[in-house]
Amino acid sequence: MTDRVLITGAGGFIGSHVVEAFLAEGRRVRALVHYNSLGLIGHLGSSPAALKAESDGRLEIVAGDVTDPYQMIQIANGCDVIIHMAALIGIPYSYIAPASYQNVNTLGTLHMLEAARACKARRIIVTSTSEVYGTAQYSPIDEKHPLQAQSPYSASKIAADKLAESYWRSFDVPVVTLRPFNTFGPRQSLRAVIPTVLAQALAGSNEIRIGSLDPKRDMTFVEDTARAFVLAASANGIDGETIHFGSGVSRSIGEIARQCLAAAGSKAKLVTDPERIRPAKSEVGLLLCNPEKARRLLNWQPTIPFEEAIARTAKYMKTLPPKRQPESYTL
Secondary structure (H helix, E strand, C coil): CCCEEEEECCCCHHHHHHHHHHHHCCCEEEEEEECCCCCCCHHHHHCHHHHHHHHHCCEEEEEECCCCHHHHHHHHCCCCEEEECCCCCCHHHHHHCHHHHHHHHHHHHHHHHHHHHHHCCCEEEEECCHHHHCCCCCCCECCCCCCCCCCHHHHHHHHHHHHHHHHHHHHCCCEEEEEECEEECCCCCCCCHHHHHHHHHHCCCCEEEECCCCCEECEEEHHHHHHHHHHHHHCCCCCCCEEEECCCCCEEHHHHHHHHHHHHCCCCEEEECHHHCCCHHHCCCECCECCHHHHHHHCCCCCCCHHHHHHHHHHHHHCCCCCCCCCCCCC
16 A cells, blocks of 8 residues: 545645645545546645646546546555545535536445545545534534535535444444535635635625525635545544534524625625525524534644635735636626
């Protein structure tokens, strides 16, 4: 077995940061990006660290699809740690194409668990989401909180989490389920609240179109999220555990949006767009993390203050080409 880490979903927002974090630790990385006929490698294509590592031979980028179980075994071969991040993540789109979410998120996780089992990986980390909790029955939320499928997306992730649990209990596959609360930062798509507010504000819009201002979220900067995956890859005695992590502070969408406006130097008005509001029974009202287990088992805690993280995200977005119709709704 080598010291190579396989990261699925490596071209995505969080995945590309996780690739960079492992490379910074001196690990060799095999990065799985979703196959496309254009040969695009997602956000890795705009990462100087990733491109340099590829030229140095420390990063191997392969194209594929987690829905193909045979290919996943081939790709996992020779990797001692698997970080499984590939997923469909847009919650609104899961109402439109729910079967796609089961196919990618649930069956894709099954295929990666089988690959880890077949290749005898030292550890596989399955990426979950705080959305599996639904609206909090109590807060702060710990890992014992009931799971509630309030969207087809969250249902697919709950199923994936339970598959991971079953492979630990049934086959002794050394799996850890890592469950981030809401992550934000550079490279996040406009489907998320922070980049969509910043994009509109930086374009000079007088009105910022947004969904409901009331739900509360526990936000984590993407560099802190990536560090949790690096820690979980090497921590001792955590096989079979589910570990979630967040800041331990919950802010309303309205508060988050106003911080974005301040970072962009905008005095625009926030306007609720009915198209952006989730169905009433599926909206998650409150997510607030109890991060004690992550501190205890991973020695993890956030290091970048929320205001600084928003400012860094705004600074990054200022470097991007202007967005065409930044006020349009990204599903």
